[in-house]
Amino acid sequence: MFFSKLSYTLGLCCLAAGTILQNGQVRTTNYPDIKIDVASYRFRTYDANATEISYKGRWDSKKVSWWSAPGLVFGFTGDTVAITFGDLTTDTTLVGYRIGGMDWSFTNVSAGATHLFVSSATPGVHETWPFNPLPFELRVTNWAYGVQIAQVHVAEGESLVRIPPHQRTIEFIGDSLSAGMYTSFEGLSSFAYGVGAGLGDTEYYVTAYPGICVSDQNCWGNPRGQAHQWFYTSDTSWRASTIWGDAPEPWDFERQETTPDIVVINLGTNDNNSANNVSTATYVDAYTKLIQGIHGKYPKAQVIVMQLWMGFYASGNSYAQNQGYEQELKDIVAYFNSDEYLSAPLVWDGATNTTTKLDAPSEPFVSYFSTRGIMQHNDIGPAWHPTDVGAIKVASHLSQFIKLTFGWELVATGPEIFHETLYWNDEQNY
CATH class of the missing domain: 2.60.120.260 (Galactose-binding domain-like)
Incomplete structure (x- = not known):
């Protein structure tokens, strides 16, 4: 998601202090x-x-x-x-x-x-x-x-x-929106976690980091974009540069415990911010390469392209949802499901910066998930990111989309997913 350098710094300060702010007030934690x-x-x-x-x-x-x-x-x-x-x-x-x-x-x-x-x-x-x-x-x-x-x-x-892995796996590739920035428990309050854990009997990976672009360039201090970094084990954080320097470990796709059946991409809010100087052509090229990379590493996986949500703005006597790259994303989905691509599929490796052809044709594997109308303006917090409720709403709708599109049943029938969201009113006389 797009955010100012000041808000990014403040976010790190809150992490360092171990503080959770709830509507601007410190939540009692007592861990x-x-x-x-x-x-x-x-x-x-x-x-x-x-x-x-x-x-x-x-x-x-x-x-x-x-x-x-x-x-x-x-x-x-x-x-x-x-x-x-x-x-x-x-x-x-x-x-x-x-x-x-x-x-x-x-x-x-x-x-x-x-x-x-x-x-x-x-x-x-x-x-x-x-x-x-x-x-x-x-x-x-x-x-x-x-x-x-x-x-x-x-x-x-x-x-x-040893506990055997679940039979189905989903991976999310994204930025701060998928990472859970500014939600109460960050990674354990994000919409991505909500889908992965909420589906039940499902392995989930959230390969997301705040401020990152899909375009392979510096965005909000992230030196590389997901078209490159997704192919590596570590993210683009200061920890990575401290531990691994200029030689991070490539991610070993062959050895990971399970191979994703579904990959969800939510990238572009940082590319769309004028402060990062990403052209539309650069964005489309990088997004295309990322999907080619996913198809190369997970040739049987279905890919879901999420429509971007970029906050709301006052419009007359109501509010309207900002959009970004809407037609470009639809065109990308259409390209990957076209005979042009499926008859001679190309795959990309961001670690070696090489494009190759698959030996066999592919079946359609890319879907478009519209986020329009899921959240309203009060589901976005002051720092431009979803509230806990906003994240839950996105997770609920995306879970149903996956169920209806791919036949995945929702089998989590008891374990807690989102922590500290059990609120109720038992005052009857008001």
Whole structure:
């Protein structure tokens, strides 16, 4: 999404302080401090490369997390789970964690420290239905921050158990709108997470970072665009430049746990901002290359192109929704579903800057999702990004679009998706 450098800086300040603002007022959080002295416990310890641990999203070879809402999942026996975080963890990173389908809990983690996430007092730890063994899930909330996994611990005599991945997978490629910037729990309040987790029985990856363009150029301090960066493990953050310098790791598409069946793209709000000086031709070329890259890496995946929403403006005695690149996006969708492309499909590799032809023709694989009318002006916050309610509305509509278009049933029938959105009024006399 487009935003000023001042608002970007303020956003980072809020992250650093671990503060959640709710309509301009500080929300009470009181996250528990679960840091422990590992010497006081008798653990069975697994290193970060243990095959029982499934890493969700993009993690590099140092087991450092990147992009939005990366996480890990594993099963465990007993009633104890602790994790030691490596020195490349950003101090005070807020993580969400839970066992089974329980509600999310949150804590701030520290580099080099061990945190006790599950104990005998954790709700649900002694229940064996519907999950046995119990699955543990951890997700990084902050798009700008990350953690490094050093070790995972369970009680002495107990074990980690690998949880098989779900049968279907969805990936989101985007900017701050997909990353969850300015929503309450960022990555765990974004519309992308809401779709991925809300579908149920689905793996989800959110390869999104605020301020980034699809065009491969500097946008709001991001040195590269998604037409290039999507092919790499790390994002365009200051952490990436500190840890990897000028030689980031290419993402190993062959080794990722599952291959996406659906890829959703929401990119262009930063390209459309005049401050970034992106021409329409450059945008169309970069967007086309990104889809060619997706088709090359995931030849069986369906691609959803999202219509951009760019806030609202006062119009007479009401409001109207800003649009950007509307016809260009429709033309891109039409091109990829045309005989011209499908008879001789081209694929792009942003890591090597090369275009090649696929050996066989393709079937139509690109759809257009209209966002018109989903949100109204009060669903966009003062910093030009969706409120929690706005994100939920987009997630709900997109989930239904996926169900109707591809036949994906919504099978999440209980686990919490969006945290702290349970509001009600029980005052009857007003």
